[in-house]
Amino acid sequence: MSAASPGTEPATSVSIEGGDDAVVSGGKRVLLAKPRGYCAGVDRAVITVEKVLEMYGPPVYVRKEIVHNRHVVDTLRERGVIFVDEASEVPEGGLVVFSAHGVSPAVRAEAEQRNLRTIDATCPLVTKVHKEVNRFARDDYDIMLIGHAGHEEVEGTSGEAPDRVQLVDTPEDVDKVAVRDPSKVVWLSQTTLSVDETMERVDQLRERFPEISDPPSDDICYATSNRQVAVKAMAAECDLVLVVGSGNSSNSQRLVEVALQAGARDSHLVDFAHEVDEAWLDGVETVGVTSGASVPDVLVMELLEWLAERGWTDVQEVTTANEKISFALPRELRSSGESARSSVR
Numbered sequence: 001m002s003a004a005s006p007g008t009e010p011a012t013s014v015s016i017e018g019g020d021d022a023v024v025s026g027g028k029r030v031l032l033a034k035p036r037g038y039c040a041g042v043d044r045a046v047i048t049v050e051k052v053l054e055m056y057g058p059p060v061y062v063r064k065e066i067v068h069n070r071h072v073v074d075t076l077r078e079r080g081v082i083f084v085d086e087a088s089e090v091p092e093g094g095l096v097v098f099s100a101h102g103v104s105p106a107v108r109a110e111a112e113q114r115n116l117r118t119i120d121a122t123c124p125l126v127t128k129v130h131k132e133v134n135r136f137a138r139d140d141y142d143i144m145l146i147g148h149a150g151h152e153e154v155e156g157t158s159g160e161a162p163d164r165v166q167l168v169d170t171p172e173d174v175d176k177v178a179v180r181d182p183s184k185v186v187w188l189s190q191t192t193l194s195v196d197e198t199m200e201r202v203d204q205l206r207e208r209f210p211e212i213s214d215p216p217s218d219d220i221c222y223a224t225s226n227r228q229v230a231v232k233a234m235a236a237e238c239d240l241v242l243v244v245g246s247g248n249s250s251n252s253q254r255l256v257e258v259a260l261q262a263g264a265r266d267s268h269l270v271d272f273a274h275e276v277d278e279a280w281l282d283g284v285e286t287v288g289v290t291s292g293a294s295v296p297d298v299l300v301m302e303l304l305e306w307l308a309e310r311g312w313t314d315v316q317e318v319t320t321a322n323e324k325i326s327f328a329l330p331r332e333l334r335s336s337g338e339s340a341r342s343s344v345r
């Protein structure tokens, strides 16, 4: 994995800002990770749905959750979005948005067959992995796709070349894969995995297939890895790390695991501040706070208020990188919203 992600300015050192230990009683403090929350692909996907609603009016259909966040999905549903599991649930001729996690060619074909109008909110960094799968399949490679079984992104990516892609999720999966020619094997990955766990899987694969090729560029995206670096920088100082994010959000779940592996005494994933169990705070002085790439920052602000009401008023931001990246909207929507920011934030 490269040291600096594209679109990211690495902080020259870990900076901690905003605290004043002298005025804090009982050593209670919050370390707030930066970067956290919305990535460029999520912002683009949420704006896409908002623009489609604005331009065409409800009902707008979205296949699967546009991003894996309960608040975002509930808010858009209230505005007239109908979330469906499959394109087959959209009325003939209707308008459907594909989620940020991407879709397989079979899903596109089904939509076309039903004469659906489609708008694709797949993150460009997911599309990049689809293109890699196509390229290596064309060159007749066996592709080891490291990712979580059943995750929508993995279903879409492997659907590009189902005969050539084998999924590697658990350590045991490495023993199960079979290749035709050990000199023509490549590993690719889901964008939202734990960087460290992925490298463990790669090491295992390399033991079996010493000639395995690496992806042309990192598949785990800048946002996923930056959020892991930030939580790692503060975890060892934290008695508790609270990660705001939904249970089905891979990158959010990974932040809990990374926090624990990096030395946090305890860590939990919560959708909303009211889900924090007061018992988690027993004996706690330093609370770390971060959020997944699909999480509007308003939810983090609510958690900080909740903590402040209980004495954690000293908030120090721990900055490990400054993200500058943004993506253009899907072509169909560009003229009306190029510089917009999503309102569900």
Ligand code: 0K2
Pocket: 041, 042, 066, 067, 068, 069, 100, 101, 123, 126, 153, 191, 192, 248, 249, 250, 251, 252, 292, 293, 294
């Ligand atoms: O982390 P996940 O892939 O489960 O997805 P979200 O929580 O929706 O985060 C945005 C990532 C979307 C595509 O990579």
Ligand code: SF4
Pocket: 039, 040, 041, 042, 100, 123, 124, 125, 126, 191, 192, 221, 222, 223, 224, 251, 293
């Ligand atoms: Fe794109 Fe990464 Fe965000 Fe997924 S987490 S939407 S790949 S930027």
